[in-house]
Amino acid sequence: MLSKAVSKYINSLQIKKYRNLHQTFVVEGAKSVRELLASDLEIEKLFITEDFLQKHTNLFRKSLEYELVTENQLVQAGTYESNNAGLAIARMKTLPKLAVKPTELVIALDDIRDPGNLGTIIRIADWYGIKKIICSETCADFYNPKVIASTMGSFTRVAAYYVNLPEFLSSFSGEFKIYGAAMEGENIHKLNLKPEGVLVMGNEANGLRPETRKFLTSLIKIPAFGNAESLNVATATAILTDNFFRQVS
Template identity: 40%
Template sequence: MVVKSELKLIKSLQQKKYRNEHGLFVIEGKKAVEELLCSSFKVFKIYVTKDVLPIKNIKNQEVLLPKEMNQISSLKNPNGVVGVFYIPNAAPVDFSDWVLALDDVQDPGNLGTIIRLCDWFGIPSLVCSKNTVDCYNPKVLQATMGSIARVTISYLNLDIFLSEVSVPVYGSFMEGNSVYSEELPKTGVLIMGNEGKGISNKIKKLCDYKITIPRHGKSKTESLNVATATGILMNELRRE
């Protein structure tokens, strides 16, 4: 039987400071929870309601009343499955393939979508600046749809990281060489900037190449959504 203090702990994990304090995060939805259970993430506990089939082969599982599930869920309409997992230690960045780096991306939906894109295009390492939104934010996790299980994410001082890499660094800008005319290498770092400000001047100085997605037609749209732009550029990275 779950106790009130445990429910309070799980609820507190919606806030970053408590996630960092306890080294735990919450992810909701049966599919997303099962994705993490099949990964290297270590499970703390799984919570389900009676109307949901238990997650197979998991002993550390608690059945909650609907009102208890409502207490710990971040969703307006809880789906009956909440998983609590330990935050893993950061793994080394894999330079054998392209690395995606984010310079202060703030929107949880954008980060979640970008993590899914990394999974789709097989980009193993995502490096985030210290001011990028927390990847264990519940809204980020909802947007990843379980893809966080297959992407290694690190939060680093981006300027120090970029000054030490030995692979070419490409920055995405409004003005630069068209990505369609670039001969892209097999490995490198691709930097995407903040939704409103783009790549900061400090990081801009560390870019070896500036690339852009050319605009066609008479559109007056100022810029592309950062997740949309990331998807387009990743597609070019993978073009044979």
């Protein structure tokens, strides 16, 4: 049974200040908990239903401790309206020093505020084998429960680095191609791209900041064939990223 103290602890981790204080975050739901169990992330506490245990016994390490709880207890403790699987408290991973190779493509996010968008972009990066994304300091928090849920487990394979984005881009000026998504950019369908360099996506409402734009080597866009005013930033990220990989067999 989940004690009041543990429930209070789980609830506190909805807030960034307490996540940073404890260096822990919450993972909920069958898919995300399965991915967590299969990863190298350290699990501090694990609460699961009997049904989840029976279905996924093979994922449980011998030394891993867990507590059996009911679906109702999971729902009361977490943020999901229904959860018949599990809830975990995991420890944040210490990331290696940020390094970008000239032969890799990384996604950089300039002030992406919506947790759902960030989580979806992390999932997109995982689909294309992109292991790291670069976030401006004003982006949504990687460990926000809504971000973790939206990644559908990809949070275990993709790292997010929070940096002063203009400074980060300036360090690669002249060395890497830095692409920025903008309505006035060049039609991406007419470009012969390789999955190399930095793809920068701007804020949901305002696009790329002026201080970020000055370090871009190219502006690119997705051509419109209908009358929609714009695309969701996560959708645009998926389309643009796919074009970088079109020539890869």
